[in-house]
Amino acid sequence: MAKKFDLNDDSVAVVIGSGAGGGTLSNELAQKGVKVVCLEAGKNYSPDDFVNDEWGAFLQTAWLDNRTTSGSWSIASNWPNLPSWIVKSVGGSTLHWAGASLRFQEHEFKVRTEYGDVAGANLLDWPVSLKEMEPYYDKAEYKIGVTRTHGIPGLPGNNNFKVFYDGAKKLGYKDVHTGRMGINSMPRDGRNACLQLGFCFQGCKSGAKWSAGYSEIPKAEQTGNFELRTQAHVIQITHNKSGKIDGVVYVDADGNQQKQKARIVAVAGNSIETPRLLLMSNSSMYPDGLSNSSGQVGKNYMRHLTGSVYALMDKPVNFHRGTTMAGIVTDESINDPRRGFVGGYELETLALGLPFMAGFLIPGVSGWGEKVSNALENYDHLAGMWIVGEDMPQEKNAVSLNTDVKDQNGMPVPNVHFDDHDNDIKMRKHAFGKGTDVYNAAGAVDVFETPPYPSTHNLGTCRMSEKPRDGVCDKNGKSHDIANLFISDGSQFTTGAAENPTLTIVSLAIRQAEHIAKEMSKGTI
């Protein structure tokens, strides 16, 4: 049953955010008997509330608070106030995620060692290895119910996958299948099997897709150790005279400021809000923001390489029918510098509905004319894939406070600066070429190389590092500077790897919960 904690109860763990990181951490802590208050900026939407309509769902759940952008990335010109496509709701961006659940590869945890010194890149090995992560990946896969793990069958491939598979096999790719997906291929854990609705991004109405909002939060509530407060937007983390965190200040649904005391605080607001909150919480003791003695808070922002290839085929495809992303080629995710770049990428099927295709196929002011119009008019002949590749962390790619622009609470908005690294540009070019080859082999009559969408994979802005001078938190997500402050989302990522991040975020949250519960029982935090 849902519990209610007093604002002055300083024995609670406060978790900021209820998504892949915060939602999972909250439930894991509550299961271990830790008292948790989870503060979520958004509202609570259940599968009954989700709408199978692209713009409708976007306006319902997307994080649309004002943000600014800078840098040479195409997002800054095409979507200047929408650097990311994430969610403001209970469950966070697990409402929107497509379900791709891949483990990082061994070499991707130690890229500084494997790739060497890449000019302009702020590469660093993770302070954890794949071997250390394996038991937690296993737990995360079981929790989510990832297909092709734990004896759970793969999903049936849809129309988009048939075209993708045909072209990929003709090209000689070996590892091509419907992916490891956090979408039930059969009923499991009180959730339905996938009905092939085609609206994975809009919140899964059938509940087949794992989402922290309805998979983790209700279980946390059943423990009696957990309270969820919605429309509670944290604007400051506070500390006592000794420098230890003692609470948070948030704006509630009525616009009033509240202060919740805390024994520990875990921040999981996604890689834009998390560093923003640390920076906004600066004080005379921490003039550069919390946990920022390294100067790395907000730095090394990564968003995966990304890009899409869409093809107009010679026959109807109807790629909108069925799961949005159940299809993968993993062959290109190796590190083979002979290709002209370090790191690798995954090719994953992707379909958008006609409303979003109109906005994204050729985004920005040049998105008009006969070529784009012909593709949209023949929507039922389209096939599509997404490129997810490892991008290089760069110190200049950063989330910072834009003090010239204020949000609805009068706080400075985050500015997101990004320039592609030369390695990113080379990898994207390679991936566009391979994607085009796949579709040409399958009978394409026209192909589109579509630039990145607003970022869904926001990573690295409070990265974990072995040495305090290189990053913001340690291998458990604990702040290098402040013993009772934790980073619990994708901000922790030292580097991005080629794989979709959610499984790793969930695995880290399970691991972090173990660490926090142990340290709390020892009385060290």
Added chain:
Amino acid sequence: MKKIKLDRRSFLKNSSKISGFVVLSGGMVQLNAFNAWADKKSSLDSHVAKTMLLVSKDLFPGKKFSDELYMISVDSLDGKAATDESLKKSFVDGVAEIDSAAGGNYMKASYKDRVAILKKIQGNPFFSTLRWEMVSVFYNNKKVWDVAGYQGEAYDQGGYYLRGFQDADWPQPPEKASPKGWWE
């Protein structure tokens, strides 16, 4: 607003024989066939409405989309302009600008010349408003979806599992790559 919609619907019904813009030699078009529709705008005058209709089509020229479909976008803008004087003025000024660029009347210019004019104004507020209305309103309209073959939501019909999610005419991948559904 309701009245406008009814008028448009009755117009569509009565003009079902109109198959497209009347194309004159040299690619010029004349939009007299659209006078009845254009005369009934709540805020835009007939010339502005017809020109915006043609610009909308020039931005996203369709072969399968009937010309009447493009009214979706202009009707929407007309409705917005009815309560927004500065928006209305931007349409009047925008049309005047492209008319001037076309030597007097955008609608009398050839397709090639019209495209060249649009390229010149690409990104200005008039252009961006008309383009975005096409993107966010026209392509979000069910009548347009029907022509393009987008079916939208499927939850109420039980999803696409039993409605053609696997019917594309490409070889069925082996079961290892694409297993059967659990109930099969």
